[in-house]
Amino acid sequence: MGSVNANNMKAGALAIIICGLLVAVSLSGCTENKPPVTEKVLIFACAGDADKLDPADVTDGESTARTDSIFEGLVEYKEGTADIQPCLASSWTTSPDGKNITFTLRQGVKFHDNTTFNADAVVFSFERQYNTSHPYFQYGEWAYWGYMFSDIQKVEKIDDYTVKMVLSRPNAAIMTSLAMFTVAIVSPTNAALWKEDAFKHPCGTGPFKFVEWVKDDHITVEAFDGYWRGAPDLDKVIYRVITDPSARLLAIQAGEIHGMEYPDPASLAAIESDPDLKLLTAPGMNVGYVAMNNGYGYNDTNHNGMHDQDEPWVKTPGYFEPFTNKSVRQAVNYAINKSSIVKNLYKGTAIVAKNGMPPFMLGWNGDVVDYSYDPARARELLAEAGYPNGFNTTLWVMPVSRPYMFDPSKIGEAIQAYLEAVNITVDIFQIDWSTYLARTQAGDHSMCLLGWTGDNGDPDNFMNVLYGENQCTLGTAGNVAFYNNTEVQDLLSQALQTYNTNERAQLYKEAQVIIHEDAPFVYLAHANQNLVFTKNVQGFVLNPTARYFFYPVDMT
Amino acid sequence: MKWYIIKRLLQIIPVVLGVTLIAFALIHLAPGDPVRTMLGQHATQQEIDDIRAKYGLDQPLYVQYFIWLGDVIQGDFGRSILTHEKVTTEIASRFPNTIELAIAAMIFAILIGVVAGIISATKQYSVADYSVMGLALFGISMPVFWLGIMLMMIFGVFLGWLPIGGRIDLLLPFQRITGFMVIDSIITLNGAALVSVIRHLLLPAIALGTIPMAIIARTTRSSMLEVLRQDFIRTERAKGLSEWKVIYKHAIRNAMVPVVTVIGLNFGLLLSGAILTETVFSWPGVGRLVVDAVYARDYPLVIGCILIFALVFVIVNLITDLLYTYIDPRIHYE
Numbered sequence: 001m002g003s004v005n006a007n008n009m010k011a012g013a014l015a016i017i018i019c020g021l022l023v024a025v026s027l028s029g030c031t032e033n034k035p036p037v038t039e040k041v042l043i044f045a046c047a048g049d050a051d052k053l054d055p056a057d058v059t060d061g062e063s064t065a066r067t068d069s070i071f072e073g074l075v076e077y078k079e080g081t082a083d084i085q086p087c088l089a090s091s092w093t094t095s096p097d098g099k100n101i102t103f104t105l106r107q108g109v110k111f112h113d114n115t116t117f118n119a120d121a122v123v124f125s126f127e128r129q130y131n132t133s134h135p136y137f138q139y140g141e142w143a144y145w146g147y148m149f150s151d152i153q154k155v156e157k158i159d160d161y162t163v164k165m166v167l168s169r170p171n172a173a174i175m176t177s178l179a180m181f182t183v184a185i186v187s188p189t190n191a192a193l194w195k196e197d198a199f200k201h202p203c204g205t206g207p208f209k210f211v212e213w214v215k216d217d218h219i220t221v222e223a224f225d226g227y228w229r230g231a232p233d234l235d236k237v238i239y240r241v242i243t244d245p246s247a248r249l250l251a252i253q254a255g256e257i258h259g260m261e262y263p264d265p266a267s268l269a270a271i272e273s274d275p276d277l278k279l280l281t282a283p284g285m286n287v288g289y290v291a292m293n294n295g296y297g298y299n300d301t302n303h304n305g306m307h308d309q310d311e312p313w314v315k316t317p318g319y320f321e322p323f324t325n326k327s328v329r330q331a332v333n334y335a336i337n338k339s340s341i342v343k344n345l346y347k348g349t350a351i352v353a354k355n356g357m358p359p360f361m362l363g364w365n366g367d368v369v370d371y372s373y374d375p376a377r378a379r380e381l382l383a384e385a386g387y388p389n390g391f392n393t394t395l396w397v398m399p400v401s402r403p404y405m406f407d408p409s410k411i412g413e414a415i416q417a418y419l420e421a422v423n424i425t426v427d428i429f430q431i432d433w434s435t436y437l438a439r440t441q442a443g444d445h446s447m448c449l450l451g452w453t454g455d456n457g458d459p460d461n462f463m464n465v466l467y468g469e470n471q472c473t474l475g476t477a478g479n480v481a482f483y484n485n486t487e488v489q490d491l492l493s494q495a496l497q498t499y500n501t502n503e504r505a506q507l508y509k510e511a512q513v514i515i516h517e518d519a520p521f522v523y524l525a526h527a528n529q530n531l532v533f534t535k536n537v538q539g540f541v542l543n544p545t546a547r548y549f550f551y552p553v554d555m556t
Numbered sequence: 557m558k559w560y561i562i563k564r565l566l567q568i569i570p571v572v573l574g575v576t577l578i579a580f581a582l583i584h585l586a587p588g589d590p591v592r593t594m595l596g597q598h599a600t601q602q603e604i605d606d607i608r609a610k611y612g613l614d615q616p617l618y619v620q621y622f623i624w625l626g627d628v629i630q631g632d633f634g635r636s637i638l639t640h641e642k643v644t645t646e647i648a649s650r651f652p653n654t655i656e657l658a659i660a661a662m663i664f665a666i667l668i669g670v671v672a673g674i675i676s677a678t679k680q681y682s683v684a685d686y687s688v689m690g691l692a693l694f695g696i697s698m699p700v701f702w703l704g705i706m707l708m709m710i711f712g713v714f715l716g717w718l719p720i721g722g723r724i725d726l727l728l729p730f731q732r733i734t735g736f737m738v739i740d741s742i743i744t745l746n747g748a749a750l751v752s753v754i755r756h757l758l759l760p761a762i763a764l765g766t767i768p769m770a771i772i773a774r775t776t777r778s779s780m781l782e783v784l785r786q787d788f789i790r791t792e793r794a795k796g797l798s799e800w801k802v803i804y805k806h807a808i809r810n811a812m813v814p815v816v817t818v819i820g821l822n823f824g825l826l827l828s829g830a831i832l833t834e835t836v837f838s839w840p841g842v843g844r845l846v847v848d849a850v851y852a853r854d855y856p857l858v859i860g861c862i863l864i865f866a867l868v869f870v871i872v873n874l875i876t877d878l879l880y881t882y883i884d885p886r887i888h889y890e
Contacts, residue, residue, distance in 0.1 A: 039727075041726075041727060043726065051638055051639050052639060052640055057640075059594065059595065141594065141595070141603075141607055143594065143595045143599070143603065146600055146602070146603050147599070147600065147603075196640070199640055200641070214649070214732075214840065215641075215646065215649045215650065215840060216649075216650065216840035216841075216844060216845065217722065217723060217838075217840040218722075218726060220726070238726050240722060240726070240838065241838060241840070242721055242838040243835050243838065243844070244835050244836055244838075246705055247705070247708065247720070247721055247835075247836055247837070247838060250705070250708050250709060250712060250713055250720055251720055251721055251838075253713050254708075254712045254713045254716065254719075254720055256719060256720065256721070256722075300600075300601065303600065303601065303602045305600065431587065432586075432587060432588050433588075433593070433851070434587075434588040434589050434590075434592045434593040434852075434853060435587040435588050435589075437592055438589060438592050473601070475601055476599060476600055476601050476604070
């Protein structure tokens with residue numbers, strides 16, 4: 001029994017020590033001495049962690065939120081706009097046929113590893129994405145290249161500070177695309193040092209250099225003293241991961257963080273009335289819509305992303321007779337009360353959409369008169385189309401909320417109720433997100449909710465990607481209404497090759513008039529982007545591309 | 557005893573093989589595709605095919621399984637499809653966080669649960685008994701998510717006593733060695749970091765430990781009540797031992813076998829079930845990792861995590877079984 005007693009006593013003593021320690025620690029909280037903070041450290045809470053920190057190899061906003069501090073491209077967006085201005089390229093000229101762009105590079109720019117930025121770095125950053133025999137091609141998926149940059153045939157060095165970009169065809173959107181994170185310039189020396197692990201040791205020319213990444217917890221960047229525009233005011237930016245929106249708000253209220261993304265729309269009023277916080281709101285570059293399956297798609301057998309003569313139109317699996325009829329589609333547009341959806345389900349932090357891209361973009365057509373909320377007119381149109389008693393259909397509802405659609409389930413239910421009122425009985429169908437995308441792109445649905453967040457700020461990135469007939473590819477459709485109108489596609493293709501801004505805008509406006517009349521979609525809303533900061537954070541500007549730049553930002 | 561342990565350790569192999577086989581089949585049979593998740597809304601068929609081929613996802617399922625198994629035997633768990641990071645690195649960076657949280661939660665649950673259970677049993681049908689059991693009922697039925705938010709609001713925002721998320725004050729200098737932050741701060745003699753780490757542990761540990769605490773309290777109570785009615789306790793009392801000695805020296809130990817079983821089971825559950833707590837408190841643990849991986853259909857990462865969970869379950873069960881022999885010397889394993 002002696003040993004048992006001794007053990008019991010040990011256990012008891014341990015328990016007392018642990019209890020004491022816990023009490024001491026929790027009490028010491030009131031008097032915990034933090035080291036004096038002289039550094040300006042901005043802690044920003046993100047909703048998720050980055051996937052990778054190689055800007056060319058990411059598709060998610062959380063990764064680009066971090067890489068935007070570390071990397072820069074040849075050109076960049078003017079603060080708060082989707083217009084471009086010089087960055088690492090100080091100037092450029094375009095050949096008369098629009099197929100060659102020659103860039104003069106900025107001199108005296110250093111990477112964070114103290115190597116010099118030059119033409120070799122530019123060629124490296126591009127070539128690794130398109131040249132399959134490049135030694136670094138194997139280290140990434142380069143998901144954006146095929147989709148946005150495939151018109152670039154090659155990038156070649158003329159001299160140390162001049163590069164030439166050769167396009168396979170004129171592309172008026174390419175300059176805005178070049179401001180995207182995908183084509184940011186990376187240090188070739190750093191890439192050679194880390195090879196397949198370079199994605200976790202990012203090194204660019206931006207205002208902040210990478211310090212550490214603790215997975216799912218935080219990423220720290222610190223001021224780069226050698227930054228070519230001058231060192232930033234902030235000493236450090238720490239991107240913390242706080243996935244739950246209520247927890248993010250509590251953290252900023254408790255003063256643990258200085259900024260946060262994606263506040264819960266339901267708490268916006270509380271944030272605005274909090275004297276310590278400020279809410280930044282700006283129109284978002286997105287559109288949320290209901291797509292009605294127009295019935296026909298094609299198989300892109302030669303993978304050229306274009307509908308060719310030898311690729312016949314075939315019925316989509318979700319072919320549904322009523323939606324092939326324009327009057328029915330217009331009736332659906334009349335039947336849905338968009339203002340009410342925006343007010344009650346988007347909680348007012350959105351605007352009603354009447355065109356397929358947001359109003360601040362080049363070529364948006366303000367003259368289009370939106371379908372009003374008019375159930376009586378909807379019933380008339382249905383009767384004219386031969387459906388006086390309505391019909392039954394299924395609405396596919398996204399299982400996740402996206403920046404363009406906060407609460408798809410509730411929006412789906414609202415649409416169900418509005419359509420029921422005009423005798424269209426709607427069943428709701430939901431499935432996991434990746435399957436949802438795959439099956440809507442294959443045309444399995446008769447009607448679905450979806451939307452789009454712009455990549456580069458160019459109208460082509462909305463109009464062509466979402467509404468062109470070339471995008472009616474069964475299996476990978478961007479145009480999930482399978483709206484195939486050759487006239488519209490011709491206008492969009494012509495616009496992409498038109499470098500004159502006014503002429504280009506006019507072509508998009510014409511296309512919007514036709515799309516409005518054909519009504520393949522019900523455009524619901526353009527959701528705002530919202531960020532919250534503490535009052536002492538100065539100078540942060542929201543960008544339509546939803547990218548976060550902490551230069552020049554300061555804390556008082 | 558030695559042979560028993562070796563035998564039990566060898567049993568891990570078929571268990572793990574079975575678990576990975578089932579997990580592999582289930583996650584691959586579930587709808588969804590990691591490549592589409594990765595490429596988003598604009599992928600071309602060519603890109604999808606290329607990347608599926610690159611990760612061997614175009615192979616038949618059994619071929620994929622044997623390739624994976626062959627690699628695992630050589631210590632290669634593959635790379636995450638979504639993040640390109642090695643699966644072992646992904647798990648190793650989260651695992652210590654979850655273990656630390658689970659241990660802290662368990663310490664809380666055991667300390668409070670056992671003491672409350674004993675008080676409740678010794679003062680049966682008293683006010684103390686009713687309040688403890690009432691609280692236990694409350695604790696067991698409270699949603700972790702709600703409890704977490706309440707703790708954060710009260711102790712983090714209103715009182716301002718404790719931090720409401722994360723692992724440490726990010727402004728403190730800290731050196732990572734083992735990944736176990738309590739241990740790291742002790743090794744590096746970093747007192748400020750130790751205080752900060754423990755302060756960050758408290759609220760999540762309470763949130764996570766409340767349900768096991770309630771279960772332990774109830775189990776301790778019923779087990780104690782049973783022991784206290786046995787003959788040897790009456791004998792002790794008849795010998796004139798003080799009530800405190802009867803309970804502390806004789807009753808508790810005899811009542812502990814079912815309690816240890818419950819603790820063992822709950823510890824395994826805490827590891828895999830910490831997802832809600834990890835989400836509310838922004839805790840970078842394995843629970844969140846595996847849920848994200850399942851959403852992204854990141855097959856190598858999902859299977860890697862499940863493998864780790866299976867191992868932990870098996871090992872905790874073994875430890876529990878071995879503890880029985882310590883608590884009750886009448887139990888022997890041959």
